Structure formats: C-alpha cells, structure tokens
Amino acid sequence: MGVARAQQVLTARYRLPSERAAFELLRETSQRFNIKLHTLADVVLRTPAPDAGASLWFPRRTRHDPPPLSHLAMAGAGRTSHGAVLKGALRRVLQVAETTMGNVQLAEQGMLRMERHAGLNREFTEFFAFVRNPTTPCAQAAGRRQQITVKDVAVADAFDEESRRTILQTGSRASHSMPLTGPRGQAVGVISTHHDRPLTDFSRTRLAALEAVGAQAGRWLLWHRYTLVLDALEHLHTSAPTAR
Structure with a gap:
C-alpha cells in the first residue's frame, strides 16, 4: 500500500x-x-x-561519515550496509547472551517492525511482524530505553495467552530485550534474545556489553536514516x- x-x-x-x-x-x-x-x-x-x-x-544538508562499529566487529563495505549492520548487531548480541534465537525490530510510526531474526520459526515471525502493544517487553524496552528480562515466559504477566503460546512453541522459555539508542537516548529499535530455559538476571558485565552494542547500532541506524x-x-x- x-x-x-x-x-x-x-x-x-x-x-x-x-x-x-x-x-x-x-x-x-x-x-x-x-x-x-x-x-x-x-x-x-x-x-x-x-x-x-x-x-x-536537501540543498543545505551536511553529510557525515558512518559512526564506528567496534562492538559489532564490522569493517569494510559492510559498514554502510543496513542489512549487514543489523546482521552483525544481532550476531554479537546472540554471542553475548549465549543463545541462538533472537530478532531485530525497528521503530516505525509508533510500532516495532520485525527486520531480522535467527532461530525463530515462521509462526513466531509472522505473529510478531508488527508489534503495536505498548505493554510487550520489547515495546517497554524501547519506551523506557532500558533492558528488560522476562525470566520465564510461561508465567510472566507481560503476555496475553496467544502471544505466550506463540513464543513457547518456538522452544523459548525466556527473553531479554535491549533498546537500540541514539546519542540523545532515543530508541530506534530493539534486539531481543530468546532462551530455551528460564533466565536469572544477567551479570553487569553482560548487560554493559549489550548496552554498548545497542548504543553503536542505534547511532548507526540514525546515521543511515x-x-x-x-x-x-x-x-x-x-x-x-x-x-x-
């Protein structure tokens, strides 16, 4: 349309x-x-x-070089490719979170749109292709500009029953959502990881590593835009x- x-x-x-x-x-x-x-x-x-x-x-526009992506281990031509940067960001987040399931959502017109995913089946990606519900953990991570952990999807209050069933059928029992933020703290997207067993709290070191990826990826997305x-x-x- x-x-x-x-x-x-x-x-x-x-x-x-x-x-x-x-x-x-x-x-x-x-x-x-x-x-x-x-x-x-x-x-x-x-x-x-x-x-x-x-x-x-845009006659008065000033162009800028792409921001660094050291936490994503990006180099060369990939530093200007939207798909390559999102793939690199998701790969790094999955490494830090020690899981193989995750997805990237970008903030557009008051909702989150699924942009990239790994280890998640079609039922999940189609159901969560567009997220408009502000109470979901991924939307809360974007809205609050902070990382949010759902330690056990099976009993968490964050989901309605259809959403819960869709997540559980992938084999996910827990999730962690991390905002992608710009230099002024604005959230331009979210990367969520999914885990095959309930989670405990992430360590400060792991949270800091994820935050660094989110800041670099968010800054790059604004540069791209x-x-x-x-x-x-x-x-x-x-x-x-x-x-x-």
Missing part, C-alpha cells in the same frame, strides 16, 4: 507518464542504495516535498525527468 501511494505522489510531483514509471524510479533507487522498496516508499510519503523547481531536495536514506531521496529527485 505504501509503495502504491508513493507511486501516486511521484507521478503527480514530477508529472511522470505513468505510475509504472514512478515504480521504476523507486525500484532503481532502492537497488542503487540498497534500501528496501517499502522503506524508501515510506520515507517518500513522510518527508516534506522539495521546494518547487529546486535542483536539490539521515545520510544514506536522504542520499537515496536526493538521487530519486535528481533522476526524475522534471527535476533537472
């Missing part, structure tokens, strides 16, 4: 010959900048339009026939 609406917006804005031409413009930009098509479409819809007749969408995503919008604008 978002892609279709973005096609309509671009067709009208640039007086394109058809919505198909708008789709091709979106698709080419998505592939060039390695940004998912639905993400690019959503940004097109949420971002104020460029000034009429302007050659650039305000640098590479805006680069993609600028390319889309300058590539449209009437934007020249």
